[in-house]
Amino acid sequence: MNVLIAGAGRLGTRVAQVLSAAGNHVTIVDADEDRVEALRGQCDAHLLVGDAGEAAVQERAGVARADLVVVATGRDEDNLVISLLAKRRFAAPRVVARVNDDENAWLFDHRWGVDIAVPAATPLVSLIEEATGTADTVALLRLSTAGVGIIETAITTRSKAAGRTLGDIALPEGTLVATVVRGGNPTAPSPSMRLEPGDELLLVSHSADEHEIHAAFQ
Incomplete structure (x- = not known):
């Protein structure tokens, strides 16, 4: 596209x-x-x-x-x-x-x-204006023509995913991690990548919503 x-x-x-x-x-x-x-x-x-x-x-x-x-x-x-x-x-x-x-x-x-x-x-x-710093998982955009949603979730010290590798996390069906933003720089994700507090994950999904993504990471 x-x-x-x-x-x-x-x-x-x-x-x-x-x-x-x-x-x-x-x-x-x-x-x-x-x-x-x-x-x-x-x-x-x-x-x-x-x-x-x-x-x-x-x-x-x-x-x-x-x-x-x-x-x-x-x-x-x-x-x-x-x-x-x-x-x-x-x-x-x-x-x-x-x-x-x-x-x-x-x-x-x-x-x-x-x-x-x-x-x-x-x-x-x-989220974009950073007016609400409390939300850790937010649906960014729904692309109707592509049939996918873009969701962001932020890893904190309280997140159950902190310290775990991406391969250890069960993602909803039809969902993939597109990039991990660490220190302001996007990083190509791999199953062995260990998540750290401060990481921001951008996910693409055909069917999952922000509540399902929150449940997987938070």
């Missing part, structure tokens, strides 16, 4: 890490050159500096070949313009857009090229 992500913040980076680890071709676009440079080595994605609200930038990023466009900047007006351009100019088949301000949620629909709106009130954005 070809994925174009507009916005190299925490949300865009997390989605990129999971989808690229699962073998998808991912491109991230952000107007902030320093932010883009900081991502080098953090995920196997093509990085591009530019304003995704410009047709030339989207074209250069390969939006015409994208199966999924994730619009995740911190400004609703930018997200709407990027979504509309991707859908109307380049006929993107699926556009997922982040809503930063609840008062703007009514705008995020097919009229602006948005297929799936991610409201600020959902656990996803709460």
Whole structure:
């Protein structure tokens, strides 16, 4: 699957890490050159500096070949313009857009090229903004076209998985660990990898929800 992500913040980076680890071709676009440079080595994605609200930038990023466009900047007006351009100019088949301000949620629909709106009130954005540091397992995103969900769980000193290897943990059927983020760096997981407090696991699953993942690790 070809994925174009507009916005190299925490949300865009997390989605990129999971989808690229699962073998998808991912491109991230952000107007902030320093932010883009900081991502080098953090995920196997093509990085591009530019304003995704410009047709030339989207074209250069390969939006015409994208199966999924994730619009995740911190400004609703930018997200709407990027979504509309991707859908109307380049006929993107699926556009997922982040809503930063609840008062703007009514705008995020097919009229602006948005297929799936991610409201600020959902656990996803709460996690991305790090507004709730208490949740250890959160569903990040559901990709309807791919039929999979992306779930994050954090290992703490209280987690039953702390000190155990990945091979010792019984995962729900149809679930795999896409990457383990340790010290801010994504690591390719192996059955012999021993989990440590502070590790963040990104999982891809066809059927499991965050409660099942929590039960496996916490």
